[in-house]
Each structure stands twice: as structure tokens, then as C-alpha cells.
Amino acid sequence: MPDIAPYDVPREDTQDDIRETGAANGRGTLHYIILGLLGAHPMSGYDIKRAFDRSLATYWNAGNSQIYTTLKALAGRKLVSSETIQQEGRPNRRVYSLTPEGRAALDAWLAEPVPSRFTKDEFLTRLFFCGQTSDATALRHLEEHEDALHAQLADMERALSDYGDRPSRRPRLLEYQMLVRAYKQALLQADLEVTQTAIADLKARVR
Amino acid sequence: MPDIAPYDVPREDTQDDIRETGAANGRGTLHYIILGLLGAHPMSGYDIKRAFDRSLATYWNAGNSQIYTTLKALAGRKLVSSETIQQEGRPNRRVYSLTPEGRAALDAWLAEPVPSRFTKDEFLTRLFFCGQTSDATALRHLEEHEDALHAQLADMERALSDYGDRPSRRPRLLEYQMLVRAYKQALLQADLEVTQTAIADLKARVR
DNA sequence: GTTTGCATGTAAACCGTTACATGATTGG
DNA sequence: CCAATCATGTAACGGTTTACATGCAAAC
Numbered sequence: 001m002p003d004i005a006p007y008d009v010p011r012e013d014t015q016d017d018i019r020e021t022g023a024a025n026g027r028g029t030l031h032y033i034i035l036g037l038l039g040a041h042p043m044s045g046y047d048i049k050r051a052f053d054r055s056l057a058t059y060w061n062a063g064n065s066q067i068y069t070t071l072k073a074l075a076g077r078k079l080v081s082s083e084t085i086q087q088e089g090r091p092n093r094r095v096y097s098l099t100p101e102g103r104a105a106l107d108a109w110l111a112e113p114v115p116s117r118f119t120k121d122e123f124l125t126r127l128f129f130c131g132q133t134s135d136a137t138a139l140r141h142l143e144e145h146e147d148a149l150h151a152q153l154a155d156m157e158r159a160l161s162d163y164g165d166r167p168s169r170r171p172r173l174l175e176y177q178m179l180v181r182a183y184k185q186a187l188l189q190a191d192l193e194v195t196q197t198a199i200a201d202l203k204a205r206v207r
Numbered sequence: 208m209p210d211i212a213p214y215d216v217p218r219e220d221t222q223d224d225i226r227e228t229g230a231a232n233g234r235g236t237l238h239y240i241i242l243g244l245l246g247a248h249p250m251s252g253y254d255i256k257r258a259f260d261r262s263l264a265t266y267w268n269a270g271n272s273q274i275y276t277t278l279k280a281l282a283g284r285k286l287v288s289s290e291t292i293q294q295e296g297r298p299n300r301r302v303y304s305l306t307p308e309g310r311a312a313l314d315a316w317l318a319e320p321v322p323s324r325f326t327k328d329e330f331l332t333r334l335f336f337c338g339q340t341s342d343a344t345a346l347r348h349l350e351e352h353e354d355a356l357h358a359q360l361a362d363m364e365r366a367l368s369d370y371g372d373r374p375s376r377r378p379r380l381l382e383y384q385m386l387v388r389a390y391k392q393a394l395l396q397a398d399l400e401v402t403q404t405a406i407a408d409l410k411a412r413v414r
Numbered sequence: 415g416t417t418t419g420c421a422t423g424t425a426a427a428c429c430g431t432t433a434c435a436t437g438a439t440t441g442g
Numbered sequence: 443c444c445a446a447t448c449a450t451g452t453a454a455c456g457g458t459t460t461a462c463a464t465g466c467a468a469a470c
Binding site: 013029032036039040051056057058059061092106107109111113114115118120121122124125126127128129131132133137138140141144145148170171172173174175176177179180183184186187190191194197198202 | 218243246263264265266313316317318320321322323324326328329333335336337338344345347348351352368378379380382383384386387390398401405414
Binding site: 026028029030062063065066089090091 | 457459461465466467468
């Protein structure tokens with residue numbers, strides 16, 4: 001059996017009984033993403049949502065409901081602190097900052113290896129079963145996928161010029177964001193090529 | 208804002224008030240995967256788990272707990288029926304088959320477009336924040352990713368020869384499974400190349 | 415005067431994951 | 443004798459997603 005998905009399987013005892021104190025025990029990616037965002041500078045829940053939509057949405061996203069509850073949970077664990085900022089003519093902001101403990105938790109997360117769980121792919125899953133429908137339907141799925149990829153690539157292009165190289169203190173932060181963006185763009189491009197090949201093959205086979 | 212993740216956003220009223228009778232209303236991919244597997248031939252929960260581990264695990268997976276409860280739910284909705292098969296010297300099997308309603312639900316699912324939700328990518332998410340740690344740490348993440356990709360590619364190679372071209376009635380079923388496999392393999396290959404480029408770039412930059 | 419932007423949340427449903435539970439048979 | 447294979451489940455927890463709720467100000 002492939003070593004990808006250790007579901008249900010009674011895990012053969014791993015030799016890390018070292019068990020961290022409670023911060024870096026495994027799940028809770030969103031917690032760390034928020035710590036990571038606050039690691040750049042203090043932010044409100046609203047700012048965090050904007051950060052998701054502007055720059056993170058391609059890799060991960062979260063709704064307001066999740067963001068606000070997670071911020072409270074983090075505050076409860078003293079990983080972040082907050083202060084209310086009075087405003088005039090618009091709602092007050094509750095601005096969160098990393099505490100030293102929060103910074104430590106973030107550092108630990110950044111250092112630890114990425115857990116390799118399999119990735120869900122709805123498109124390939126659908127295609128997997130297309131032997132039970134017509135080739136025309138399968139072709140439609142492929143073409144819709146192609147369209148979606150074009151749209152995503154266009155979106156990336158736009159985001160790159162919008163947001164591209166503004167000057168910035170802490171340039172390392174930007175650098176890695178750009179690296180990830182370039183990485184994702186290359187993956188989308190490759191996906192597009194594979195899709196187009198598959199479309200051509202299917203068309204040839206059908207004819 | 209990108210049109211990827213319609214979280215929380217009060218959805219601008221879509222013009223499909225046609226609302227299916229209850230079968231194809233949106234979520235529940237696992238339900239349809241199971242219908243899809245049963246569409247090939249009747250199977251027990253155990254068989255389904257094996258099908259996941261053998262051929263689907265790269266795109267989707269599920270634990271026994273989820274499989275058995277989902278089978279019951281599908282039976283409750285009359286999309287599948289079951290009969291118990293007595294066996295000697297080993298536990299009895301409860302074998303499920305698609306009902307006509309189940310087939311219809313499956314057909315509807317196969318025809319409908321794949322909902323485009325964003326995909327979570329734990330690796331890129333981690334990398335996104337690596338500006339807050341050392342280049343050495345980022346490099347380690349990239350190299351671990353490279354290793355994981357090598358392992359997955361090797362796994363695919365193995366599965367291809369194991370399972371490669373056995374003869375089969377219903378060859379279309381196999382054909383699409385092979386298409387998906389080839390597709391995934393090409394994506395992994397592309398990912399590998401992008402990773403290796405990124406590693407080389409980082410090393411050059413650091414030196 | 416309607417939409418967008420700012421700003422913060424609660425409740426409930428749904429899905430995924432881990433852990434637990436049982437028990438016979440076959441092969442090394 | 444131990445591990446793996448066959449076979450079916452339950453319970454609990456945690457994370458994700460949808461829907462609901464409110465309200466002021468500025469811009470079109």
C-alpha cells in the first residue's frame with residue numbers, strides 16, 4: 001500500500017515520543033497562517049481576510065467566521081494579544097499582534113517538516129469515473145478545466161503587476177511570496193499543457 | 208477580488224432555482240465516488256477501501272469509518288441496495304449495488320461541471336511564510352518536497368506495471384483511469400522540475 | 415438610493431480524522 | 443507465535459463551510 005494516507009491504520013509507533021508542549025502537535029494550519037500574517041505586522045480580522053483574498057487565496061483560504069473564532073482561540077492561548085483602536089466615522093478595529101510565545105510557535109511551525117497528506121483533486125476524481133459517461137462529457141470537463149486554468153493564470157498576471165514590486169522594508173517577506181507565486185504559476189502552466197494534450201488526444205481518438 | 212473562494216460572501220442570487228430533487232445539490236463528493244465505484248460492479252465496504260488504496264488514493268481517500276457510514280446513508284436514500292453474502296471461514300460480506308436511482312444520481316454528477324473551489328496546498332502555504340525564517344529552512348522544505356515527489360513518481364511507476372494492462376471487459380472504464388494516471392504523472396513530473404529549479408535558484412542566491 | 419467598503423461576529427451543519435472495538439483464518 | 447488479511451462497524455473530536463446578523467459612511 002502507498003505510504004500517503006495513514007487513515008484509520010493503527011499507526012506503527014513512531015519514535016517521536018518527544019511530544020511538543022502543545023504548540024506544534026500537528027493540525028491547525030489556519031492557526032499558523034494567522035500567526036504568520038501577524039508575524040509581518042499587527043492586523044485586524046478584517047485585514048487578515050483581505051490578506052487571504054489578495055495573496056493567499058490560491059493556496060489556502062478561510063471565511064470570516066473561521067478567522068474571528070481562530071483569533072479568539074489564539075488569544076486564549078496567549079499566542080496573540082489585542083487592542084481596540086477607536087475610529088471615527090467607521091467601526092472600531094480590534095488589532096492583534098504576536099506575543100513572544102506566538103512568535104516561538106510560528107518559528108517552530110516554520111521549522112518542522114510539512115506533513116505529507118494526499119491532496120484532494122475534484123477534477124481528476126471526476127475524470128476518473130468518466131468511463132461511465134460519454135467521451136463528449138469528458139471532453140467538456142477537460143475544456144472547462146482549461147478555461148479555469150486560463151482564468152487563474154490571468155488572475156496571477158494581474159496580481160503580479162498590481163502588487164508586483166513595490167518597495168518594502170523586510171524584502172525577504174516579499175521575496176518568498178514572489179517565489180511561491182512564480183512556483184504556482186509554473187504549475188498552472190504545466191497543468192494547462194497537460195490538459196491541452198489530453199484534449200487533443202481525446203479529440204483524435206473520438207474522430 | 209478573485210472569483211475563487213466564495214466563502215461567507217452572501218451569494219449574488221444564482222439563476223438556478225431549479226433545485227434538484229435532492230440528489231445532486233452540491234457537496235458530498237465521497238457519496239458520488241462510492242456510487243462511481245459501485246457503478247463498475249457491486250462491492251462491499253472492504254472492497255471500496257481497497258479500491259481507494261489501490262487506485263484512487265492519489266486523488267482522494269477515505270477511512271473505513273467514513274466509507275461504512277456513507278454506505279448506510281446511501282442505502283437510506285435508496286441510491287444503493289445491499290445483500291449479505293454468507294461465507295465460511297471468514298466474515299460475511301455486505302455487498303452493495305447501485306439502484307436505478309443511484310445510477311441516475313451518478314449520471315447527473317458526471318454530467319455537471321466540477322465546482323471550482325480553491326485547493327489547499329500545505330507546502331506552498333508553508334513556503335509563503337519562509338521569509339520569516341532562514342533560507343536554509345526554506346531549502347530544507349524544498350528538498351523534502353523533492354523527495355516526496357520522487358517517492359510518489361516511483362509509486363506511480365510501480366502501480367502502472369502492477370496493474371498496467373490487464374484485459375478487461377468494459378475497457379472504457381480502464382481507459383479513463385489510465386488517462387487520469389498519466390495526467391497525474393505529468394503533473395508530478397512538472398512539479399518536480401519546478402522544485403528543482405527553485406532549489407537551484409535558492410542555492411545560487413545564498414552562495 | 416443602492417451598492418460597496420468597513421468592521422465584527424454567532425449558530426449550525428457538514429466533512430474528515432483518530433481512536434476504539436471485535437474476531438476468525440492463513441502464512442511466515 | 444506473530445503478523446497480516448478479511449470484514450464491519452461506533453464514538454468523539456476538530457476543522458471547514460454556509461447561512462445569518464448588524465450597522466454606519468462614502469461613492470456612484
